[in-house]
Amino acid sequence: MRKSYPFGSRATMSETVLSQAALNQATDSHEEPKTLVEGAYQRLRRDIIEGVHAPGEKLRVEHLKEHYDVGAGTLREALLLLVTDALVVAQGQRGFRVAPISIADFEDITRTRVLLETEALRQSIASGGEDWEAAVVAAFHRLSRAEQRLADHDVGTTEEWESRNRAFHEALISASSSRWIRHFQHILYQQSERYRRISLFRQPIARDIHAEHQALFEATMARDATRATSILTEHILRTLDAVKRMPADFFTSKSKR
Amino acid sequence: MRKSYPFGSRATMSETVLSQAALNQATDSHEEPKTLVEGAYQRLRRDIIEGVHAPGEKLRVEHLKEHYDVGAGTLREALLLLVTDALVVAQGQRGFRVAPISIADFEDITRTRVLLETEALRQSIASGGEDWEAAVVAAFHRLSRAEQRLADHDVGTTEEWESRNRAFHEALISASSSRWIRHFQHILYQQSERYRRISLFRQPIARDIHAEHQALFEATMARDATRATSILTEHILRTLDAVKRMPADFFTSKSKR
DNA sequence: GATTGTTAAAATCTCGAGAAAATATATTGA
DNA sequence: TCAATATATTTTCTCGAGATTTTAACAATC
Numbered sequence: 001m002r003k004s005y006p007f008g009s010r011a012t013m014s015e016t017v018l019s020q021a022a023l024n025q026a027t028d029s030h031e032e033p034k035t036l037v038e039g040a041y042q043r044l045r046r047d048i049i050e051g052v053h054a055p056g057e058k059l060r061v062e063h064l065k066e067h068y069d070v071g072a073g074t075l076r077e078a079l080l081l082l083v084t085d086a087l088v089v090a091q092g093q094r095g096f097r098v099a100p101i102s103i104a105d106f107e108d109i110t111r112t113r114v115l116l117e118t119e120a121l122r123q124s125i126a127s128g129g130e131d132w133e134a135a136v137v138a139a140f141h142r143l144s145r146a147e148q149r150l151a152d153h154d155v156g157t158t159e160e161w162e163s164r165n166r167a168f169h170e171a172l173i174s175a176s177s178s179r180w181i182r183h184f185q186h187i188l189y190q191q192s193e194r195y196r197r198i199s200l201f202r203q204p205i206a207r208d209i210h211a212e213h214q215a216l217f218e219a220t221m222a223r224d225a226t227r228a229t230s231i232l233t234e235h236i237l238r239t240l241d242a243v244k245r246m247p248a249d250f251f252t253s254k255s256k257r
Numbered sequence: 258m259r260k261s262y263p264f265g266s267r268a269t270m271s272e273t274v275l276s277q278a279a280l281n282q283a284t285d286s287h288e289e290p291k292t293l294v295e296g297a298y299q300r301l302r303r304d305i306i307e308g309v310h311a312p313g314e315k316l317r318v319e320h321l322k323e324h325y326d327v328g329a330g331t332l333r334e335a336l337l338l339l340v341t342d343a344l345v346v347a348q349g350q351r352g353f354r355v356a357p358i359s360i361a362d363f364e365d366i367t368r369t370r371v372l373l374e375t376e377a378l379r380q381s382i383a384s385g386g387e388d389w390e391a392a393v394v395a396a397f398h399r400l401s402r403a404e405q406r407l408a409d410h411d412v413g414t415t416e417e418w419e420s421r422n423r424a425f426h427e428a429l430i431s432a433s434s435s436r437w438i439r440h441f442q443h444i445l446y447q448q449s450e451r452y453r454r455i456s457l458f459r460q461p462i463a464r465d466i467h468a469e470h471q472a473l474f475e476a477t478m479a480r481d482a483t484r485a486t487s488i489l490t491e492h493i494l495r496t497l498d499a500v501k502r503m504p505a506d507f508f509t510s511k512s513k514r
Numbered sequence: 515g516a517t518t519g520t521t522a523a524a525a526t527c528t529c530g531a532g533a534a535a536a537t538a539t540a541t542t543g544a
Numbered sequence: 545t546c547a548a549t550a551t552a553t554t555t556t557c558t559c560g561a562g563a564t565t566t567t568a569a570c571a572a573t574c
Contacts, residue, residue, distance in 0.1 A: 034349035035527065062555065071529040073330050076557085080337040086440075092291035093535055095556060105436070112437045115376055179362070180369045183343075184441050292557070319525065328559040333527085350565055352526060 040068045040078035048087045048098055049190065051198045059088065059096040085190055103243060106195050110240045113188045117236065118229040120173035120181045125225045128175030133221065139164070139171035140217045147210045162193070168213065172220060172232075192239065199243060212238075297325045297335035305344045305355055306447065308455040312358040316345065342444055344451070360500060363452050367497045370445045374493065375486040377430035377438045382482045385432030390478065396421070396428035397474045404467045419450070425470065429477060429489075449496065456500060469495075 033039035044064075047053050065075045079096045082088035089097050124132060143164040149157045166189060176182055212235045219228035290296035301321075304310050322332045336353045339345035346354050381389060403418040423446060433439055469492050476485035 037527080038349070060555070061557095072556090073530090073558090074528060077334065077337055077527095080334055081340070083338070084341040092295070093556065095536095108435050108437050112435055112441075115372070115438075119372055178365050178369055180365050180445065181372075184369075188437065294557080317525070329526090330528095330560090331558060334557095350526065352566090 036070050036074050037077045037081065040070050040075055041081045043068060044078055044082060045085065045087060045190075048082070049194045049197060051194070053098045055098050055101040055198065057098045059098060061095070085187055087190070087194070101195060101198065106192070106243050107240060109188050109191050109195070110236060113185065113192065114233050114236050116181050116185045116188065117169070117173060118232055120176035120178065120185060121220070121229055121232055122225050123177050123181075124173050124175035125220060125223050125228060127177060132171075132175035135171045135174060136168075136217070136220060139168040140213065143168045143213060144210070147213070151210070166193070172216075195243065196239065293327050293331050294334045294338065297327050297332055298338045300325060301335055301339060302342065302344060302447075305339070306451045306454060308451070310355045312355050312455065314355045316353040316355060318352070342447055344447070358452065358455065363449070363500050364497060366445050366448050366452070367493060370442065370449065371490050371493050373438050373442045373445065374426070374430060375489055377433035377435065377442060378477070378486055378489055379482050380434050380438075381430050381432035382477060382480050382485060384434060389428075389432035392428045392431060393425075393474070393477060396425040397470065400425045400470060401467070404470070408467070423450070429473075452500060453496065 033042055044053075053059065059079060061072050061075050061079070065072050068075060068078075070078075079088055080090065083090055087099055089099050091097065128136075143161075146157055146161045146164045150161055169189065170182075170186075173182060173185065212231065216228060216231045216235060219231055290299055301310075310316065316336060318329050318332050318336070322329050325332060325335075327335075336345055337347065340347055344356055346356050348354065385393075400418075400421045403414060403421045406414050407418055426446065427439075427443075430439060430442065469488065473485060473488045473492060476488055
């Protein structure tokens with residue numbers, strides 16, 4: 001049997017922290033769910049991000065447990081896990097609710113993302129090694145292929161594009177020395193993904209997006225932190241404009257009592 | 258059945274988000290617990306921050322439920338809530354554990370705090386109104402009194418000082434437009450509080466700390482963002498030096514099996 | 515002595531049902 | 545008709561117990 005704890009071994013401090021996942025939420029995306037709670041958590045998260053459960057909507061355990069096919073307690077735990085991602089809010093004796101949305105919130109998310117992601121990119125560029133470079137190259141390649149396919153109107157690949165876009169952005173900052181920034185970035189990215197999907201402004205992913213990615217990629221590989229962060233900032237902020245052009249009453253709540 | 262999605266009421270955007278607490282963890286500090294889960298959550302959080310449960314320690318539900326006097330399921334939920342604060346980590350089929358600590362982690366926390374807190378202060382100075390100013394003045398006054406008492410060796414007030422110190426820092430950034438930054442800042446502050454308490458380097462709160470607070474306060478009231486953020490940066494980073502001077506093996510020990 | 519395999523103990527995960535609270539509905543009175 | 549109160553229904557919260565998995569203890573083999 002193996003020692004399962006982080007201390008007392010010979011590992012250096014940084015290894016100690018790096019090796020164990022202090023900042024993991026229970027299940028990080030595409031991993032195999034080891035437990036019913038995690039399974040329900042993953043499915044619920046997907047449904048919320050994709051808008052199956054609308055913002056502000058009440059999440060009644062009694063109803064949901066059927067659909068997700070787990071017990072009431074199990075579903076409650078999954079809901080609690082989603083509070084970590086700020087996709088669900090829990091209120092005292094009044095159950096759970098999908099986190100509401102608003103333009104102001106999206107603007108906040110976007111600007112905070114810029115703050116964190118540019119800093120993380122700066123750190124990556126400063127201290128990233130060959131492994132990081134290789135990962136960025138690979139992620140960019142995969143993303144480029146997907147964007148090319150999209151441009152050629154091979155449908156059914158927008159799902160794929162979103163996944164690879166996330167992977168690219170995460171690769172860029174993967175060499176950042178700050179686990180906390182990456183943790184917060186992950187949460188914010190999830191949030192913005194929800195906005196992108198809910199608003200139908202899933203515009204057919206404009207052509208110049210690829211040009212932006214290309215420029216971002218090149219500046220990064222050239223280790224030009226100033227230029228890279230500048231491009232990244234513009235890149236992120238652009239999605240904000242799109243939302244601001246939405247009909248003004250689009251986000252005004254709803255929810256049932 | 259009724260439309261379950263969020264559009265169509267009359268509330269303004271900002272009201273929608275401001276009124277409800279999208280980023281609240283279940284119980285924000287000193288509020289009355291409305292539920293057993295919240296009560297256990299608060300007590301557990303306090304115990305973890307104060308080091309009653311050591312970093313890396315396994316948190317066995319069967320044992321803890323006695324001490325906190327709640328059922329197993331209830332305690333599990335409280336534990337899950339603590340995952341949101343990154344004070345507890347949950348691993349698949351292997352239960353819960355107090356989040357481990359390390360020098361590298363504390364350095365990360367501190368630097369990320371600087372990034373977020375200076376930005377939030379900048380925003381507060383830029384857009385804070387009279388209410389904000391009044392709140393800062395009040396918080397500073399209360400902190401000053403506590404520091405004065407501490408200097409006069411009236412004991413038993415270090416608890417009080419910590420509370421007022423937190424209140425002062427939160428007041429400074431309370432006018433920030435970014436709910437997300439404040440949310441993340443709150444989490445990081447909690448984390449660093451744990452480090453401060455665990456390491457015995459509860460040094461008797463050096464005298465010049467008050468001078469720093471004074472300078473920070475004055476620069477803020479003068480709306481000098483550059484100077485204020487500079488002081489704040491130094492102020493936060495100073496705690497880092499203290500920890501780095503700890504014996505090297507301080508963080509490696511403890512945790513049981 | 516160290517590794518591997520087997521068995522026993524402990525802990526986690528999961529569910530269903532009862533108690534408490536909140537929400538919806540009905541009743542009453544102006 | 546409207547407001548206020550009382551009743552009924554729904555939903556959340558909580559607990560205890562069974563099934564599964566992990567962990568520990570021990571034996572056997574190389």
